[in-house]
Structures are given as structure tokens and as C-alpha cells.
Amino acid sequence: MSSLIHPTAIVDAAARIDPTVTVGPYAVIGPHVTIGARTAVGAHCVIEGRTTIGEDNRIFQFASLGAVPQDKKYAGEPTELVIGDRNVIREFCTFNLGVPGAGGITRVGSDNWIMAYTHIAHDCRVDNHTTLANNTTLAGHVHLADWVTIGGLTGIHQFVSVGAHAMVGFASAVSQDVPPFMLVDGNPLAVRGLNIVGLRRRGFSAERLAAIKQMHRLLYRQGLTLEATRSAIAELHSEEAADDIALMLSFIDQSTRGLAR
Known part of the structure; x- marks a missing residue:
């Protein structure tokens, strides 16, 4: 076992882990997991399912990646979670696998800053350079385009899309699509103007x-x-x-x- 993997971590022999990956104490990594070069997995993380993680990611302690979706129809089908490169994934984040019939893949792109307790449900697509503040909650099939910023304690309804460069303010309830470049917040949600600063x-x-x-x-x-x-x-x-x-x-x-x- 690599010296970069803590002796208390449980890494399945079938997992494909680059030799430069760091795995912290008591982490658990399943047999269908692939992790790219220089990614760091924190203590007590659980990475399971058919999960592919790219290079140079930093995954903080207690994250759960690749667990089965919270969908009663899911029956163990071979769905996936795919994560790109250079993402920061903070404590207690939960990213689920996809479900059949909807593509079956949950995707997170590259260069995203994803803060603690963020939930990314089945078949979501988070593109690149997004910022998701603490307790951002994405229901199934949500799409966040490049450079989206989501304020803390925000919930986003199933199938909602948030366009590129849009910003959603703190503690918002997002049940409709947010056009690119807009600044929105509230419950009910309202468009306040442009994300001019961004x-x-x-x-x-x-x-x-x-x-x-x-x-x-x-x-x-x-x-x-x-x-x-x-x-x-x-x-x-x-x-x-x-x-x-x-x-x-x-x-x-x-x-x-x-x-x-």
C-alpha cells in the first residue's frame, strides 16, 4: 500500500488510485472508484459507487461521495458520479450517483469551490468555476452553468437551470430557471438586477x-x-x-x- 495512504484507511484492492493520491485516516474507498493524480482525500471520507475523480482535488474530512441516490425508484443499477479537476470539496458534502432513465450520471466539472454541507443530488450537472456556499442543496437534475455563485442555505428545485455568471443570494428558494448574468434572491425568488460585480x-x-x-x-x-x-x-x-x-x-x-x- 502506498505510504500516502494512512494505515487505518480502508481502500478496496480493486480501486484505481494514482500513487500520488493522499488518503487520510479512517477513509473508506470502494472497488469501483477511480482517483486521479495529486488528489487529497481527508479523514473519514467515504467514496463509493462508480465514482471517478480527476486530478488535484482537495476533499475535506467527512465527505460522502458516490452514495446511492435518494430516489425510491433506484434499484442498484450501475450509475455514476464523475468529478473533474482542481475542485475544493469541504466537510460533510454529499454527492450522489445518478439514476437510470435520466442519463445516470451526476457530473461536477473543474475548478469549483464547494463549501461545507453542500448536497448535489442525482443527475445534477455542476459545470466549472462555480462557488457553492455552505448548505447549498441541489435537488435532482439541477444544472449550474460556468461561474455560477450560490449563497448559503439556498435550496434549488428539481430540473432548475441556473445560467452562466448568475448569482443566487443567501437563503433563497429557487424553483424557476435563473437566466445568465442575473442576480436573484429571496423566497419567493426575485430578480434584483445583474451580477455586475462578478x-x-x-x-x-x-x-x-x-x-x-x-x-x-x-x-x-x-x-x-x-x-x-x-x-x-x-x-x-x-x-x-x-x-x-x-x-x-x-x-x-x-x-x-x-x-x-
Whole structure:
């Protein structure tokens, strides 16, 4: 056994663990687990199921990754949890396997900062560079796009999507889709404006910000129907913001829960 694996840890002989992985005291790692180079697994963690973890992750003590989904229909099918690279996963986080019929894979991307007691349920997709504060709770099939920030004690309903660069404030109840770039909070949820601080920190130009502000006005300040809003957004012209406009149009077209208003 590698000297980087504490002698009290229980690591199944069939697990595929890179020799540079560190495993802390009393951790338990199951037979179908794969862990990439330089990932650190803290004390008392349990990693089970068909779980694949990439490189350079830091998993703090008492996390539970790859447990069976909290779905009464699940009957032991070979579903998966896939986690990317360079994530920080703090204490007592729980990430579940997927369920059949819905893709069967729960996915967490790379470079995410996931704070204590976060729950990521079956078939969720968390993309890259997100920040999930303490006690963030994702029900099944939730999608968080790149650079999303979720405030602490927030619950997100099944099948909800939160668009790229959006921010959800503290202790919010999110039951509808949150468009890209927006700042929302509350229970019931309300759109408060743009995530302007986050956009500026990520280097959005004045032209891009102007186009995003115009999309916000069309969505929330003009009293238009959603169909009319989409048409007006499609008519916006900005060379620098072309991708931002396309992102918003795609989000509107793919929304299934209705947009947060």
C-alpha cells in the first residue's frame, strides 16, 4: 500500500488510485472508484459507487461521495458520479450517483469551490468555476452553468437551470430557471438586477456589459411577453457581446421551469 495512504484507511484492492493520491485516516474507498493524480482525500471520507475523480482535488474530512441516490425508484443499477479537476470539496458534502432513465450520471466539472454541507443530488450537472456556499442543496437534475455563485442555505428545485455568471443570494428558494448574468434572491425568488460585480471581476468589457444590461431591461423592465422579449434580444447587435446574446437566447429556448421573474 502506498505510504500516502494512512494505515487505518480502508481502500478496496480493486480501486484505481494514482500513487500520488493522499488518503487520510479512517477513509473508506470502494472497488469501483477511480482517483486521479495529486488528489487529497481527508479523514473519514467515504467514496463509493462508480465514482471517478480527476486530478488535484482537495476533499475535506467527512465527505460522502458516490452514495446511492435518494430516489425510491433506484434499484442498484450501475450509475455514476464523475468529478473533474482542481475542485475544493469541504466537510460533510454529499454527492450522489445518478439514476437510470435520466442519463445516470451526476457530473461536477473543474475548478469549483464547494463549501461545507453542500448536497448535489442525482443527475445534477455542476459545470466549472462555480462557488457553492455552505448548505447549498441541489435537488435532482439541477444544472449550474460556468461561474455560477450560490449563497448559503439556498435550496434549488428539481430540473432548475441556473445560467452562466448568475448569482443566487443567501437563503433563497429557487424553483424557476435563473437566466445568465442575473442576480436573484429571496423566497419567493426575485430578480434584483445583474451580477455586475462578478462580471466586472471576470473582465467583461463596457460593450458586453451594455448589451447584457439591455437584455436585462428587455426581460424585466419593458413588460413584454417572453416571445416578444426573445425577438427583441435576437435583434440586438454587438460584435463583442455576440456570444452573450447567443447564450441568453439558447437559455430562453431550453428553459423548462419558466424564467425567474
